Amino acid sequence: MKSANLMLHTQTSVPPQSLLSALARIVGPHGVLTKQVDTEAYSIEHRGNYPGQAWAVVLPRTTDEVSAVVRTCAEHCVRLIPQGGNTGLVGGSTPDDSGHEIVLSLKRMNRIRNISPFDNAMTVEAGCILQSVQEAAAAQNRMFPLTLGSEGSATIGGNLSTNAGGDQVVRYGNTREQVLGLEVVLADGSVLNGLSSLRKDNTGYDLKHLFIGGEGTLGIITAATLKLYPVPRQQATAWVALQSPDKAVALLAALGEELGDRVTAFEIMARETVNLVLTHFPQMREPLPTAAPWVVLVEVSEASRSVPVREEFEAALVQAIETDCILDVALAASGQQRQAMWNIRSHIPEAQRKDGPSLKHDISVPISRISEFIETVVPRMQAIVPSIRCITFGHVGDGNLHFNQSKPKEMAKEEFLAAATAIHEVVHETAAAIGGSISAEHGIGRQKQDILLRYKDPVAIQMMYCIKNALDPNNIFNPGRVLPLRQSL
Ligand SMILES: Cc1cc2nc3c(=O)[nH]c(=O)nc-3n(C[C@H](O)[C@H](O)[C@H](O)COP(=O)(O)OP(=O)(O)OC[C@H]3O[C@@H](n4cnc5c(N)ncnc54)[C@H](O)[C@@H]3O)c2cc1C
Incomplete structure (x- = not known):
């Protein structure tokens, strides 16, 4: 697979002013921002990470405009950074500080093109905010199941490009599983028209999957046809106290046996995590008096009105108490x-x-x-920072832990941050050693490239470079994100 054309080229020339006029002719005068006061919100992540400097921000309104913008930028060898809601957490959606990158914001492409309840499908533009997609589906008595903490700002284009997860993956799967078809503008400006509500189509490679989770490095997603589901008419939610994560895994299996796929959320939190929230938000009350070492928040949902879901859930939880699987529960x-x-x-x-x-x-x-992961990694971290505080939480049903550590109260900030590299290494090494992944939800962006190269199968990395090179040979889409720039392989 070694070949000279696996190179990822870099362009460093400053974009010419004539390009700006060409872009303004395509998207209209209000569709190109160049003043720093207008571009700065697009140049930094909302938490203040990855500050950069956009040469310009371009805001197309249609797929044709995206296509013309891409063609024009390709002619000038100018790099484009696709951006949706800019809620990504790994530095993939903001420009670097060279001042040579253009942000391509999809936020003016926010139309719901079509909803077909009989097909259980809707076609939406990439700049639609996730919450507005959920609301549009609900207005047609259907449900779009992706739910994230950032759903009021994140866009469908960003969700697709990061293959976002969230709270209901245990039942419905990641964003990838919610997609029937995609419309994508490629690096030469051509448009891949893959919008389709077909559930079955075995006509060769399923190309949409290249762009889902591609973090904007292979093409600009302009629209998607998404799957819809029946609206759950019944829901029951429980706060469950447990002794250990093993008991949580056993409870999930037991609930699966009793309730099938009705379990729609299964969120674990360590005691220290719950206490941290209660300390900083003293108005909140824990639903149980038991300060158990671990807690899970379980939700079950059902579309039918006639199934006695709450009763079945309650019976399964009582059985879990009787078999010592759980310590206590509040419904x-x-x-x-x-x-x-x-x-x-x-x-x-x-x-x-x-x-x-x-x-x-x-x-x-x-x-x-x-x-096993937690029991192995905690002592290894304590060997580096003895009183490190583990703020562990996550989605048990997806094996996905947001495994975070806070500074010990008595430790200086600088000393804690100096230990960061060693802690990151221990966590990633331990996860990889038991068949895990270094990134379950947020992606690679500019944050995790080194560890991607370290832990991903080298053959997979070579294939990724080949795909990038085939679809974006001049490296204009999100260069240096996901895959580090290389002069040769
Ligand atoms: C409070 C909070 C809670 C969160 N919770 C979750 C969670 O539960 N699960 C989860 O998975 N993530 C979560 N995230 C991370 C983030 O919200 C998701 O990754 C989300 O999918 C990003 O959408 P966005 O529109 O903001 O994308 P952006 O941040 O704008 O972009 C993300 C990536 O996608 C690319 N991109 C964006 N739009 C397009 C497009 N149309 N075509 C091609 N490439 C594109 C960008 O270049 C970038 O690489 C959370 C973030 C916050 C701040």
């Missing part, structure tokens, strides 16, 4: 109580931010090995 008796449970879960990132410096890992391991 939400109202929408308000359900919301109070979810508030504790959803406020973890904000509690961590308020608490100060932390190290974050977005790993996955086989579900059956979650406990």
